[in-house]
Amino acid sequence: MDVTEDAVRDVCTNAVFERGERYLSEGCIHEIHRVDTTVTAVVSGSRQYDVRVDLATDGFAPWCDCPYDGPGACKHVVAVLLRCVDDPPPDEGDRLDAELDGADADELRAFLRDELATDADLRDRFLARVGEPTRQSVDELRTAIDRRFEETNPEYHVVFEPIDFTQWFALANEYREQGRYASAATVYRALVESLDDNMERVDGAYDHFSRAFSRALDGYVDCVVTTERDADAVTDAVAFLEERVTSGTRFLAEHFEKAAVDLREKADEQSCE
Structure with missing residues (x-):
């Protein structure tokens, strides 16, 4: 997958582009890896920053x-993107495929079993992939998400830096791909609730948290509508959204209100099909 300088310019301001060029020329990029189209790297700044991009x-x-x-x-x-323009890292996907093809099935199973025992995120996604519906409630999921807010800046009640919600979005997406929309809706709702309740703590990276909230809210509405045309699920979801209009973060109220309207309209469209 070729990355062009023009494509990089399209995703940033001119000033940021120049700073990115300087970081590249000063050798600030470390531990850069690519598997298929996903590139990860560590970039030195005022501290070490983790970066991830998808070239596709x-x-x-x-x-x-x-x-x-x-x-x-x-x-x-x-x-990192400019590094991919000038000197893209080698794709390690083929190497992984070769090792997997040559791996002993029992050893691979034992390795996976050990990893699943110690990595809760991987375990959740594995169970979602093999068709296991979520056994976690909204409250249990959001407790884990809330903890991420608390751990980000434990000495103060504010959050300055982005929080990576990838594990929950990946879990929801896994459920969607398996057609388990009710389980996906549970994950999305946990994200929506946690982001709404913690938004007043955010004192930086506002765009990041706003995008995460919108993505979770849109995913929740889509999955509720798709949940086997379940009228009760739609009714409960609309009630939840309308309650959040008045009880949630003030500047998110219009988003909840719009989501409730969209949910009703989508449900009505499906009932007429």
Whole structure:
């Protein structure tokens, strides 16, 4: 997958592009790896920042755990993308495939079993992949998400830097791909509730948290509508959204109100089919 300088310029401001160029020229990129179209790297700045981009996605789906809150991608992401323009890292996907093809089935099973025993995130996604509905409630899931807010800046009640919600979005997406929309809706709702209740703690990276909230809310509405045309699920979801209009974060009220309207309209459209 070729990455062009023009494509990189499209995802950032001119000033950020220049800073990204400087970071690249100063050798600030470390531990860069590519598997298929996903590139991960560590970029040195005021501290070490983790960066992830997808070269096959429009806009590159950038992620960085720096506190940048301006328009477009940050300088750390731009530096990594420019590295992919000038000197793309080798794709390690073929090597992984070769090792998997040659691996002993029993050893591979034992390795996976050990990893599943110690990695709760991987275990959840594995169970979702093999068709296991979620056994976690909204409250249990959001407790884990809330903990991420608390751990980000434990000494203060504010959050300055982005939080990586990838594990929950990946879990929801896994359920969707398996057609388990009720389980996906449970994950999305946990994200919506946690983001709404913690949004007033956010004092930086506003765009990041707003995008995460919108993505979770849209996913929740879509999955509720698709849940086997369950009228009770729609009714409960609308009630939840309408309650959040008045009880949730003030500047998110219009998003909840619009989501409730959209949910009713989509449900009505399906009932007429």
